[in-house]
Amino acid sequence: EPEVTQTPSHQVTQMGQEVILRCVPISNHLYFYWYRQILGQKVEFLVSFYNNEISEKSEIFDDQFSVERPDGSNFTLKIRSTKLEDSAMYFCASSQTGLYGYTFGSGTRLTVV
Amino acid sequence: GENVEQHPSTLSVQEGDSAVIKCTYSDSASNYFPWYKQELGKRPQLIIDIRSNVGEKKDQRIAVTLNKTAKHFSLHITETQPEDSAVYFCAASGGSGYSTLTFGKGTMLLVSP
Numbered sequence: 001e002p003e004v005t006q007t008p009s010h011q012v013t014q015m016g017q018e019v020i021l022r023c024v025p026i027s028n029h030l031y032f033y034w035y036r037q038i039l040g041q042k043v044e045f046l047v048s049f050y051n052n053e054i055s056e057k058s059e060i061f062d063d064q065f066s067v068e069r070p071d072g073s074n075f076t077l078k079i080r081s082t083k084l085e086d087s088a089m090y091f092c093a094s095s096q097t098g099l100y101g102y103t104f105g106s107g108t109r110l111t112v113v
Numbered sequence: 114g115e116n117v118e119q120h121p122s123t124l125s126v127q128e129g130d131s132a133v134i135k136c137t138y139s140d141s142a143s144n145y146f147p148w149y150k151q152e153l154g155k156r157p158q159l160i161i162d163i164r165s166n167v168g169e170k171k172d173q174r175i176a177v178t179l180n181k182t183a184k185h186f187s188l189h190i191t192e193t194q195p196e197d198s199a200v201y202f203c204a205a206s207g208g209s210g211y212s213t214l215t216f217g218k219g220t221m222l223l224v225s226p
Contacts, residue, residue: 031212043157043216056213091156098212099145104156
């Protein structure tokens with residue numbers, strides 16, 4: 001079964017540093033997403049990406065966040081200047097239709113110290 | 114935007130009992146309602162979903178019901194097994210945030226042998 005691949009699985013960074021989380025969506029999927037989950041809490045939407053541009057974003061996705069699809073396979077989330085409260089599990093997801101059939105990656109656990 | 118409420122937050126049952134988890138949503142335009150199972154430290158896994166043109170859907174021991182008028186949907190697990198123990202999240206999408214999944218806060222299900 002096709003999978004969404006995320007790297008790294010765990011990232012520890014100093015407060016104020018930039019981090020880039022990487023994702024390889026399923027190859028024939030057209031819609032890409034980032035969600036985050038703070039430990040013990042619900043999964044929260046950050047941003048969706050379609051046709052090489054952001055289609056929706058949440059209030060969480062402020063100016064310190066950006067997404068990019070630098071080539072035909074990767075989808076990245078950049079946090080410019082990390083804060084302690086950015087510590088969370090970040091899930092990438094992709095979908096062929098944009099509504100049904102989300103597939104989540106295994107996540108990157110980001111720890112900001 | 115969409116708001117999804119989920120109850121209960123924890124649910125303990127004996128092996129073989131049934132478990133029911135309930136969710137309500139606020140956006141009457143939402144038309145897709147997936148349920149995810151998340152084991153500790155792992156990705157959310159889709160277990161069943163329902164679209165708004167259907168009132169009930171069943172897959173072996175799992176069923177989901179949808180009441181569009183009341184804006185609530187429920188997950189039913191029959192003949193529970195210890196391996197069903199996990200956190201279950203409901204979600205809704207297709208409304209004002211077209212492809213965005215809005216999650217409930219999750220239900221921790223514990224099935225005791």
